Amino acid sequence: MADSYQEYEGRPRRRGGRRVLIGFVVLILVLGGLLVVADRLAVGFAERAIADQVRQEVAKQQVQASGPDVKVGGFPFLTQVVNGRYEAISIVLTDLSGNVEGKAVSLPKLDIDARNVKASMDTLRTGQGEVVAESVKGTGTITYDSVTKLIDRKGIKLAGQDGKLTVTGPVQLPVVGEMTVHGTANLAVQKGQVVIKFERLTADGLPNIPLVQGAISTYAKQLSINVPLPPLPFGLKVQEVRPLPEGLAVTAAAQNVPLRSSAG
Template identity: 35%
Template sequence: MRKLLTTTSIIVLTLGILLGVADRVGAHLAEQEIAKGVATQLASRNITSAPPEVTVTGFPFLTQVARGNYDEIQVNLRDLKGGTLPLPLLEAHAYDVRASLKGLSEGTEKAIATLVTGLGTLSYADLVQESGLTGMTLSGDGKNLRMTGNVGVAGELRGAATVTVIDGKVRIQVIELTASNLSGPAQQLVNSYKSKLARTFSLPPMPFNLKLESVSPASTGLVIGVSAKEVELG
C-alpha cells in the first residue's frame, strides 16, 4: 500500500511538472507572436523603440488558450523617441485580450484588448536639457514640480510649477520663481528661466492609440498615465 501511494505521488508530481512546463512553453509561444504583432504595428506607425517585451500573466495559461481569452498581457516598450521628450520606458497592461494561439501563429487573427492602460516616466534630466535650464535641478512632490539651482548673478533660484495635460501634451506653468538676488540683470535672468520652463512638451507617438490621461511630478520624474479601449495589439 505504501509503495502504491509512493508511486502514485511520483506520477502526480511528474504530471504536474509536465503540465507546468507545457503551460510555460505555450505562454512563451503566445508572447513571441504578440511581440511580433506589436513590432509590426510600431513599424507601420513609424514609432521608434527597442523590441517589445511581452509577458502573458495568469495561470494556468493553457486554460486561457482554450477559451481564446487572456486575462492580462504586459507589454514593455523601451526608448520611445519622436516627441519633444523621449520616454525611457512605457509599461502597458492589456486586459481581457481575445485571440486564439492558432490564429496568432497563422496570422489570421489580431489580438484585441478590451482595455489598455500604461505608465511611463519622463526624465527630469531630459526636461532640463530640452528646456535649456542650465544649473537647475528638477524634482516633484506629487503635486507640484520643484526647481532649485544656482544661476550666476541671480544666485540661488527656487520655484514651483504645475504640470497638466493639454490636448495630449504635457503643459508646465510656473507658479513661483524667486532668486536670492533680484537686481536688474538678475531679474532678467529669472524671467528667462521662467519662460524656458513654461512650455508645452509633446511625447513620442504612442502605440495602440493610447491617449495621455494624466501626468504627476513624482520624485523619480514626470509620471504619465495613458489608456485606450478596444485596442488591436498587433
C-alpha cells in the same frame, strides 16, 4: 491455526495495495509535472508570438523602440488558450522615441499592462487575425535632464519634491544683477502633451520693484513649455503626469485596443 494462516495470507495483499497506491500517486505527479511543463512551453510560444505582433504594430505607428519584452500572466495558461482570452499581458518597451514637429522627448521605458486580451490560438500561430485588449494602461518616466534640454536655459535644475515640480536657476535681473530664483510649476495634460507652467518665481532678498518683478515674470514664462511626447503605441492617451524624484511620471490609457489588426 487457520486464523493465523488467514492473517498471514492477508499481509502481502495490503503491501501490494500500498504499492499500487504509491504508483498511482507517482503517475499523477508525473502527469502533473508534464502538464506544468506543457503549460510553460505554451506561455513561451504565446509570448514570442505576441512580441512579434507588437513589434509590427509599433513599427506601423512610426515609433522607434527596443524590445518588446512580453509576459503573459495567469495560471494555468492552457485554459486561457482554450478560451482565447488572457487575463493580463505585460509589455515593456525601452528607448521609446518618435517625432513631434521635429522634436520629442524619448521615454527610457514604457510599461504597458493589457487586460482581458482576446486572441485565438490560430491568430497566435499564424499571425493572422485580431489581438484585442479590453483595457490598456501605460506608465513611463520623462527624465528631468531631457526636460531641461527642452527649456534650454543655462543652469536650470528641475526636481520632484513633496509632490511638486520645483525649479532653481540663475537669472540676470535689472538693478540687482544675477540672482538664483526658485519656484514650483503647475502640471497639466493638453492634447497629448505635458504642459509645464511656472507662474511665480522668487529669490531670497528679491526687492519688490516693478521692474525686477516684471523681469521675473518674463523669465517664468520662458521656462514654461509643452513637453512633446513621442507617439504612444496602441492609441494610448496621456491622462496624468506626476513629479517624482527620478522624473515626470506619465500615465496613459486606452480601451478596446487592437494589439494587432486583422489585416496583419
